[in-house]
Amino acid sequence: xxxxxxxxxxxxxxxxxxxxxxxxxxxxxxxxxxxxxxxxxxxxxxxxxxxxxxxxxxxxxxxxxxxxxxxxxxxxxxxxxxxxxxxxxxxxxxxxxxxxxxxxxxxxxxxxxxxxxxxxxxxxxxxxxxxxxxxxxxxxxxxxxxxxxxxxxxxxxxxxxxxxxxxxxxxxxxx
Ligand SMILES: [Zn+2]
Numbered sequence: 067x068x069x070x071x072x073x074x075x076x077x078x079x080x081x082x083x084x085x086x087x088x089x090x091x092x093x094x095x096x097x098x099x100x101x102x103x104x105x106x107x108x109x110x111x112x113x114x115x116x117x118x119x120x121x122x123x124x125x126x127x128x129x130x131x132x133x134x135x136x137x138x139x140x141x142x143x144x145x146x147x148x149x150x151x152x153x154x155x156x157x158x159x160x161x162x163x164x165x166x167x168x169x170x171x172x173x174x175x176x177x178x179x180x181x182x183x184x185x186x187x188x189x190x191x192x193x194x195x196x197x198x199x200x201x202x203x204x205x206x207x208x209x210x211x212x213x214x215x216x217x218x219x220x221x222x223x224x225x226x227x228x229x230x231x232x233x234x235x236x237x238x239x240x241x
Contacts, residue, residue: 068218070115070122077109080214084207100200104207112157112208114148114215117141133164144219150212158208 068076081102088098115121119138124131137160147153 068222072222073113073115073215073218074109076218077105077211077214080210081105081109084210096200097203100203101207101210104204104209105211106207107204108154108208108211109215112161114153114157114212114219115143116157117143117145117147148216148219150209150216154205154208154212158205 084105085098085102088101093101111123111126113121113123115123116134117138118124119131119135124134124138127134137157141147147156
């Protein structure tokens with residue numbers, strides 16, 4: 067029910083709070099930016115409301131949202147995939163899966179038209195570990211954003227139940 071604006075506002079507060087906290091803890095600017103990017107992505111394009119085909123987060127994907135159709139079909143709104151960490155991991159892996167699928171398809175297609183493109187990542191192990199740390203940062207940010215989303219969803223649902231607002235239940239599906 068909080069809707070896109072409610073969630074975005076709440077997550078903006080989380081973003082500001084987390085940034086201040088990391089700054090205070092002496093995190094590097096790169097790390098702070100990576101965590102913030104995670105919060106931003108999870109709020110705007112990979113939000114738990116991706117389980118709703120008509121949500122604002124979904125609309126922002128434009129035509130690409132059709133890649134999310136199977137996800138929205140399989141996952142019931144506000145079901146298990148709304149749970150932070152679990153849902154976060156599944157959604158990010160889902161995107162990774164789609165990207166990998168495209169890489170494989172394009173490789174295949176390039177080879178067919180006689181183009182040879184190397185996708186191999188040349189870099190030593192240290193580089194990979196170093197960059198993986200940013201992935202961890204982004205993931206932390208995404209989990210924070212999803213946790214805030216979840217808390218807000220649960221809190222507003224409880225509040226509504228206490229107020230006896232049963233008539234609004236059907237509208238829940240669009241939040
Ligand atoms: Zn939600």
